[in-house]
Amino acid sequence: MDTKAFKRSLHHSDNYHRKGFGHGEEVMGVMNTEYQSHLIQEIRQNNYRLERGDVTILLAEAFGFCWGVERAVAMAYETRQHFPGDRLWITNEIIHNPSVNQRLREMEVNFIDVVNGEKDFSGVAKGDVVILPAFGASVEEMQLLNDRGCTIVDTTCPWVSKVWNSVEKHKKKEHTSIIHGKYNHEETIATSSFAGTYLIVLNMAEAQKVCDYILHGGDRQEFLDYFANAHSVGFDPDEDLVRLGVANQTTMLKSETEMIGKLFEKTLLQKYGPTELNNHFMSFNTICDATQERQDAMFDLVKEDLSLMVVIGGFNSSNTTHLQEIAVEHGIPSVHIDSGDRIGPGNRVHHKPLGKDLELLEPWLPAGKITVGVTSGASTPDKAVEDVMKKILAIKEAEPVLEVAG
Ligand code: SF4
Numbered sequence: 001m002d003t004k005a006f007k008r009s010l011h012h013s014d015n016y017h018r019k020g021f022g023h024g025e026e027v028m029g030v031m032n033t034e035y036q037s038h039l040i041q042e043i044r045q046n047n048y049r050l051e052r053g054d055v056t057i058l059l060a061e062a063f064g065f066c067w068g069v070e071r072a073v074a075m076a077y078e079t080r081q082h083f084p085g086d087r088l089w090i091t092n093e094i095i096h097n098p099s100v101n102q103r104l105r106e107m108e109v110n111f112i113d114v115v116n117g118e119k120d121f122s123g124v125a126k127g128d129v130v131i132l133p134a135f136g137a138s139v140e141e142m143q144l145l146n147d148r149g150c151t152i153v154d155t156t157c158p159w160v161s162k163v164w165n166s167v168e169k170h171k172k173k174e175h176t177s178i179i180h181g182k183y184n185h186e187e188t189i190a191t192s193s194f195a196g197t198y199l200i201v202l203n204m205a206e207a208q209k210v211c212d213y214i215l216h217g218g219d220r221q222e223f224l225d226y227f228a229n230a231h232s233v234g235f236d237p238d239e240d241l242v243r244l245g246v247a248n249q250t251t252m253l254k255s256e257t258e259m260i261g262k263l264f265e266k267t268l269l270q271k272y273g274p275t276e277l278n279n280h281f282m283s284f285n286t287i288c289d290a291t292q293e294r295q296d297a298m299f300d301l302v303k304e305d306l307s308l309m310v311v312i313g314g315f316n317s318s319n320t321t322h323l324q325e326i327a328v329e330h331g332i333p334s335v336h337i338d339s340g341d342r343i344g345p346g347n348r349v350h351h352k353p354l355g356k357d358l359e360l361l362e363p364w365l366p367a368g369k370i371t372v373g374v375t376s377g378a379s380t381p382d383k384a385v386e387d388v389m390k391k392i393l394a395i396k397e398a399e400p401v402l403e404v405a406g
Pocket residue numbers: 066067068069134135157158159160250251288289290291319378
């Protein structure tokens with residue numbers, strides 16, 4: 001399919017919307033009431049610091065809802081207002097946050113079911129209104145909805161569209177797109193649907209594996225088996241690793257994306273020499289500002305003398321998981337939770353250690369004076385962060401005062 005031509009024609013269709021519907025101010029008022037927090041405003045004004053009794057909370061200087069998420073949620077709210085009597089769908093979670101998705105369900109926005117790992121669009125009928133989430137949708141999904149005569153409200157973040165444009169450029173120049181991301185993440189699924197030939201690498205180790213193959217060859221089948229699910233149909237490592245462009249899932253760890261880009265550039269330089277490099281390698285900076293700012297703020301926060309760290313965000317949120325990784329790499333005891341409901345009763349927390357399932361930690365907060373670092377992913381409302389902080393303060397307030405003998 002000529003994905004670029006399809007997208008162009010879709011953008012000109014009367015049934016396609018990628019801007020709001022003029023209810024912005026009203027919706028912002030509702031969203032502020034539902035998601036904003038007075039406590040957090042106060043902490044921001046106090047240099048991102050809160051001191052109560054034995055607890056000092058240090059809040060990251062960039063955290064929580066990013067511009068793209070706020071825009072997507074606002075557009076979903078506006079869509080409900082604009083089409084009050086129509087059946088509304090969303091192709092996936094609008095963002096990776098349970099409370100926001102729950103709020104949409106309450107507004108009678110239907111989520112497309114996933115049956116045996118496949119999305120089931122059978123309930124979607126002509127005339128229904130379908131919202132595409134902040135991290136986009138695959139070109140096949142857009143085509144299906146367009147063919148079915150649905151009204152499409154596209155909330156895809158412009159930063160994600162920027163990545164799609166880069167893979168279109170790779171395709172035009174017959175370069176294979178190396179996508180730094182998670183092959184089963186919705187954003188990467190969407191991005192790869194716009195790419196021509198592509199290969200998805202998760203991290204530096206996988207990028208190194210590909211570069212070793214470029215320089216020294218290897219077992220073709222073993223390579224294909226290793227990257228099963230992570231490459232385009234018919235991908236051949238002997239033919240498709242000659243001209244490369246690097247793209248990324250916007251929420252990956254910025255430093256890692258940069259290192260991966262440099263590694264491929266160095267490898268192709270080594271293989272083809274400096275005069276040929278431009279014919280073999282393309283790269284565009286497509287890390288989104290919000291991801292970068294949140295990661296930079298986290299690097300500042302972990303320099304503080306923290307007793308522990310709390311990272312708040314959906315368990316399937318990639319940018320939240322990367323914030324957690326930074327804490328773990330710096331040796332700070334850290335819990336990743338998706339809401340304050342994971343805390344208590346008493347001094348306990350159900351949290352998700354990196355790469356593991358939920359675990360119970362009890363007792364959680366140490367006795368005496370503590371300094372707690374707090375941050376949240378780009379899809380987490382301030383209200384969720386406030387809730388967590390209040391629970392931490394309540395646990396410490398309830399702590400028995402130790403009698404000193406003597
Ligand atoms: S994290 Fe970045 S790319 Fe993702 S929605 Fe937010 S601004 Fe857009």
